[in-house]
Amino acid sequence: MRAPDFWSGGSGGMAPLLLSPIASIYAAATARRVARSGWRAPVPVICCGNATAGGAGKTTVALDLGQRLSHRGVAAHFLTRGYGGKLKGPVRVDPAQHNSKAVGDEALLLAEIRPTWVAGDREAGGRAAVEAGAQALVMDDGLQNPGLEKDLSLLVIDGTYGFGNGHIIPAGPLREPVPNAAARCRAAVLIGKDEANSLSLLPPDLPVLRARLKPGPEAELLQGQPVFAFCGIANPRKFFATLQEAGAVLAGRVAYADHYPFDEGDLEELLGQAAALRAIPVTTRKDFVRIPAAFRSRVTVLSVALEWENTTQLEALLDPLVQRIPVPA
Incomplete structure (x- = not known):
């Protein structure tokens, strides 16, 4: 789908107002869903999520984290819903067998560097990955999905788009109020300059990791x-x-x-x-x-890759998770 023009920051007119009753119902349903407890995996679970519908750079952040964990000797597996694909999973992505119609485009990108699982049921996907030897799970999206308990959630923000017009679906692009999403995250990741003044909407004590997209x-x-x-x-x-x-x-x-x-x-x-x-x-x-x-x-x-302003902050968030992973005898 293409997002409506009024979802963008500074846009709106009467549409958000007229849609606000439906938006309230959507927000309440999301709040009830995220309040449920999920499966506590025996391995660290990292979630790259956002507060808006659509892309914010979650897959790019997940790819970066997967590579960092791999460099530390951690057998990380990716977990994604497989948006745009017909397979519900859980299924391990095989680029030689699956195409984007089967598993979605993001799953194919993730599978290029690490084992990747598509699963509409995140708990089932997480269990399958752990049984296959995953020492850590990196979720591409899923901040609003309660199927798995997260050890580290990052709120990914596109600096050019931010949180759009600040309204909840369908009045705007937000899946939930920004403070609610931020409250479940250990840090925010701002990609690019803060052109939409998004940081002003975050809790003042939430760490912000800054990065930019670097051409390949x-x-x-x-x-x-x-x-x-x-x-x-x-x-x-x-x-x-x-x-x-x-x-x-x-x-x-x-x-x-x-x-x-x-x-x-x-x-x-x-x-x-x-x-x-x-x-x-x-x-x-x-x-x-x-x-x-x-x-x-x-x-x-x-292609693009993330260039972090300060990798020390990011690595410090990963340190306690990596230290929990048992060293093979």
């Missing part, structure tokens, strides 16, 4: 080159800005709804537009896994 190694090949950018992510502006930061010249751009299922017709049209502009067709890694395989060799991917 492909950026060198795009410097000074005309590119035709297309994507189907929650915040396309972020992708276009990253391309410009990499030194690429945006000859054209197209934004689709988040998790858009590209078909052959879409790619023929997009590649035709790129050719007419004599530009390199470029997309995100997340979109690339949703492109029909026959077209992938003709599209360039610009």
Whole structure:
């Protein structure tokens, strides 16, 4: 789906007011759900969540944490709902067997670096991962899901979008009030500059870890080159800005709804537009896994990674969790 325009900060008019009764019901249902207790896994559980519907950078943060735990010798497994995929799980993702229609695009990205489980039932997914040898679970999303007790929850915030217009679904993008989400988190992760003044809505004692999206190694090949950018992510502006930061010249751009299922017709049209502009067709890694395989060799991917302002703060949050993991005899 594409988020309504009035969900953005500074937008709204009468729509949020008219939808506020439904929003109140939604908020109350969420509050009742998160109050339930979940399964206490025998391994640390880390949750990369947010307060809004749509992307905030949760998968990017989860990937970073998975790599950090791996570097510490921890056998971390990812756990995700598999949004956009038809499999409910629990199922371990096999990139050689599964595609985005089966498990969703985010699960495929996670599975590139660590074992990944798709499970609508987070408890069942967590149990399956532990039985398969997981020493830690990193959840991509799930802050509002009570199936698993979390040892460390991080509130991920997109600096450009923030919390939108500040209203609850469907009046706005919030899954729950910001203070409620923040109260269950040990820290917030702000990605990019705080353009939406999101930090002013957080509890003053909540630590804030700052990071930015750093273009991947492909950026060198795009410097000074005309590119035709297309994507189907929650915040396309972020992708276009990253391309410009990499030194690429945006000859054209197209934004689709988040998790858009590209078909052959879409790619023929997009590649035709790129050719007419004599530009390199470029997309995100997340979109690339949703492109029909026959077209992938003709599209360039610009990957991104997190660059933390202070990794010491982040590692300090992981230290007590890693120390709990038994050392193999």
